[in-house]
Amino acid sequence: MKYSYVTHLICAKCKSEYSIKEKYQLCTCGSPLLVEYDWEALKKVLHPEDLAARESTLWRYHEMLPVERSENVVSQGEGMTPLLAMPSLGRHMNIKQLYMKDEGLIPTGTFKARGAAVGVSKAKELGVEEFAMPTNGNAGAAWALYGAKAGITATIVMPQDAPKITRNETAMSGANLYLVNGLISDAGKIVKEAVEIFNLYDASTLKEPYRIEGKKTMGLEIAEQMGWTMPDVILYPTGGGVGLIGIYKALKELKKLGWVSGKLPRLVAVQSSGCAPIVKAWEEKKTESQFWEKSDTIAFGINVPKAIGDFLVLDAIYGTNGCAVAIDDDVMLSEQQNLARMEGSFICPEGAAVFAAIRKLRQEDWIKENETVVALNTGAGIKYPDTVEVDVEVLEKDSSLKRI
Known part of the structure; x- marks a missing residue:
């Protein structure tokens, strides 16, 4: 059996087609390219039970x-993260079936390793020698480390106030790391210019077609872990949005294979109230967002x-009768503490925003008590050591504990 049933690339807007044998970035119309497969052929040779021994x-x-080709796979053992029941928090929110897909246990500590694994593997197959990308931190660290494993040079530009851990990860990989006094959008402008001048492979979000394929495996895993049934709601912290786009793509592809049936889960994009362009666009029933001025959030x-x-x-939200929710930073931090105290999970601020959104939507009765809800925690809380401040009593060497 063939290793992959990939066929071609197709423009997300104008539907122009491109070969997967060559390096392509965006369509000539400026829109992202998506990967297509021969689903009819695959239906005949692959079945859910075939995965059991893999x-x-x-x-x-x-x-x-x-x-x-399997020899081009660059892997650190990424994927198949646990789908954890959250019974204590579920009772607190009055939701009977609450689950967390915990991406904090993946290599590099965030879901970004999925996109890096597939994106770097395909870059290797295409003969890429150096790629460049802007990042808020975690994606750059993941791509730099996977690039090092593949023998591909990485040039990474991130805001100078990106978490120190991600800066260190990137630097330790041997990548060319640059910090910019600005936002990821400012880093993106620098990378765009460098790509043009030095003829680099642009690994920016959705400017190469393959990162999304790694991210879609979250959707494939959720379906498999739930016995090829689908939850009622899936919520995802949304910046560039590739994870949500990928999950939507995965679930539609599983329907093409006939592995799942029924309605798709309602997809929810969760953002910070300090940077919520998708939420604003959804509230205004628009199909594209506007640039969010002076964005600021701990997430x-x-x-x-x-x-x-x-x-x-937005297409994923509208196509599943989902919604978009903005969460204040202080609410996010409060929910992060709830997860640690009730479930023993120290999750990232972005993941905490998702649980805060679940609480809000349950209170509004948008999420029902008996619905099955899956929250994506996209990274480990330990990757954000400066986000949480706690008061701890310091004892002298000869002190004894006093119970209150």
Whole structure:
């Protein structure tokens, strides 16, 4: 059996088609390219039960991924993160079936390793020698580390106030790291110029077609872990939005294969109230967002003032009767503490925003008590050591504990 049933690239807007054998970035119309597969052929040779004996990584779905030869796979064992029941928090929110897909346990500590694994593997297959990308931190760290494993040079530009851990990860990989006094949008302008001048492969969000294929495996895993049934609601912290776009793509592809049936889950984009362009666009029933001026949030990973794939995020929301929710930073931090105290999970601020959105939507009765709800925690809380401040009593060496 073939390793991959990938066929071609197709423009998300004008539907122009491109070969997967060559390096393509955006369509000539300026829109992102999406990866297509031969679903009819794949239906005849692959079935859900075939996956049971395979490795517990995202590469178990290799027929539905764009890398054509197994020798080009660059892997750190990413994928198959746990889908955890959240019973205590569920009772607190009055939701009987609440789950968390915990991406904090993946290599590099965030879901970004999925996009890096597939994106770097395909870059290797295409003969890429150096790529460049802007990042808020975690994506740059993941791509730099996977690039190092693949022997591909990485040039990474991130805001200078990006989390120190992600800056260190990137620098330790041997990548060319640059810090900019600004936002990811400012880093993007610098990368765009460098790509043109030095003829680099542009690994910016949705400017290469393959990162989304790694992200879609979150949707494939959720379906498999739930016995090829679908939850009622999936919520995702949304900056560039590739994860939400990917999950939507995955679930539609599973329907093409006939592996799932019924309505697709309602997809919810969760943003910070300090940077909520998707929420504003959804509230105004628009199909694209506007640049969010003076964006500011502790949830650094979703501080994206304008996403190139905003129309795809909104399409996923509208196409599933979902919604978009903005959460204040202080509410986010409060929910982060709830997760740690009730479920023993120290999650990232972006993941905490998702749980705060679940609480809000349950209070509004948009989420029902008996619905099955899946929250995406996109990273480990330990990657944000400066986000949380706690008061701890310091004892002298000869002190004894006093119980109150």
